[in-house]
Amino acid sequence: MAEADAAESQKGFFKKxxxxxxxxxxxxxxxxxxxxxxxxxxxxxxxxxxxxxxxFIASDPIHGPVLKTAREAVKYGAVGSVVGAVTTAGWAWKxxxxxxxxxxxxxxxxxxxxxxGQEIANHHLQLYxxxxxxxxxxxxxxxxxxxxxx
Numbered sequence: 001m002a003e004a005d006a007a008e009s010q011k012g013f014f015k016k017x018x019x020x021x022x023x024x025x026x027x028x029x030x031x032x033x034x035x036x037x038x039x040x041x042x043x044x045x046x047x048x049x050x051x052x053x054x055x056f057i058a059s060d061p062i063h064g065p066v067l068k069t070a071r072e073a074v075k076y077g078a079v080g081s082v083v084g085a086v087t088t089a090g091w092a093w094k095x096x097x098x099x100x101x102x103x104x105x106x107x108x109x110x111x112x113x114x115x116x117g118q119e120i121a122n123h124h125l126q127l128y129x130x131x132x133x134x135x136x137x138x139x140x141x142x143x144x145x146x147x148x149x150x
Contacts, residue, residue: 038144048143052143060138063135066131066134067136070127073122076118076120076125077114077118078114079117081117082113083113084111089106091105093105
């Protein structure tokens with residue numbers, strides 16, 4: 001007990017706080033562990049095609065429709081990104097005639113537009129009722145088994 005207290009007191013201020021922040025953020029991003037077994041592989045999984053995804057959607061009656069809905073939500077984000085990028089860059093160019101300002105507005109508008117598009121998809125497609133992470137993980141497991149020939 002005394003040794004643990006002595007070791008704790010020898011740690012610096014930043015070291016103590018860093019450990020707390022690290023634990024806090026590891027909890028918040030724990031969902032990334034769902035994908036680590038697919039990302040941290042010796043041999044990466046090959047790319048899949050739309051027909052592979054459609055095959056999974058047809059084969060899994062539970063996770064297939066959820067994955068299909070999640071893929072539809074991407075279209076909302078892409079449209080929002082284009083609309084946001086073009087409109088904010090257009091406004092910046094119209095009022096400032098600054099190329100770098102219009103470029104930064106284009107980039108920021110794309111990010112904001114993607115975010116708003118995803119929110120619209122979340123409400124319109126009711127993604128908040130679905131577990132899209134589980135569907136994506138099931139697809140990756142299915143793809144891994146298909147590629148490895150199990």
